[in-house]
Amino acid sequence: MNTTLATFEKDVIEASKHAPVVVDFWAPWCGPCKSLGPLLERLEHEYAGRWRLVKVNVDENQQLAAHFQVRSIPHVVAFVDGRPVEQFTGVLPESQLRVFIERLVPNPAQAEHRAALLARDEGQRDVARDHLQAALALDPGYDEARLDLIELLLDDDLVDDARREATLLSPKTTQGIDVRYNALKTRLDALDAATDLPPTDALEAAVASDPGNLEARFDLANALIARRAYEPALEHLLEIVKRDRSFRDDVGRKTMLSVFDLAAHQPELVSEWRRRLSATLH
Structure with a gap:
């Protein structure tokens, strides 16, 4: 396929979100x-079809060549997920060219994972779930795909299914400092805690009558996290940090950090509350 400046966005940038483009x-x-x-x-x-070749005639597309700083040809640039990731100039032997391509081409499990993320972003949640399950059937140790599946299940209120998937994560994820796992565990823990907690209005009344009741305040924060009401949860967690950093081994600050990851789709909220936490700690 040949492309031009007018079609480059569609032929290369958008296409590389589905498969690598060279x-x-x-x-x-x-x-x-x-x-x-x-x-x-x-x-x-x-x-x-595992990758696509697109050709640019530099004589006819000098603006494209200048944009990618092509000073000598042949010049090859590989795109994945809409951005350039690898390049070389000149002619490589076939063996080296195969190595170059193999670095780009996803294995079957990664291809299913990529398809799942595209489906999710397009609002096709059931399709995304099917692709994630296919990825995990191909590679049961693919924790990144399993974390995406857990997140999808939680968003769809399939909590028991999410818990089962969480038990299948590898120790390297559950026993390490994986940020996404810690965030999802906070959400699962909050859901577990919420099942045994008094109604939210009762917890709010307890905190209002005794602002220093950090147990009630933390319970209320968990109830709010379970409902994905992150901003009011952060308010109570920050108050715990202000009143007693040692409470439950600094649980206020630690839970705030996990909520920041859970609320990553709300960057302005996260930025504001990171600033407030930093100001409190200093």
Whole structure:
């Protein structure tokens, strides 16, 4: 496929969100290009759709060539998820070219994971879940995909299913300092705690009558986290930090950090409460 400045966004940037795209900057007068081009085309055919080749004639697309700082051709730039990730200039031997491509091409589990994220972003949640389960069937130790599945299940209020998936995570994730796992564990813990807690209005009344009751305040924060009411939860957690950093081994601050990860889709909220926490700690 040939592309131009007018079609580059669709042919390369958008297309690379579905499969890696290798862009070959070439010209008809370039001798080495006549060796590299057919080799790339043969490998694209061999990989049967796992990556795409797009060609840019630099004589006809000087603005594109300048944008990518092409000073010598052939010049090859690989795109994944909408951005350039690898490049080389000149002609590589076939063995090195295969290594270059293998670094780009996802394995089958990664391909299913990529398809799941695209489906999720397009609002196709059931399709996303199917792709994630397919990825995990191919690679049961693929924790990144399992974390995405847990998050999807929690968002759909399938809490028991999410708990079961969490038990299948590998020790390297559950026993380490994986930020996403810690955030999701905070959410699961909050849901567990909420099932045994008094109604939210009763907890609010307890805190109002005794602002120093940190147990009631933490219970209220958990109830709010379970409902994904992150801002009021952060208010109570910060108050715990202000009143007693040692309460439950600094649980106020630690839980705030997990809530920041849970609320990553609300960057302004996270930024504001990070600032408030920092000001309190200093």
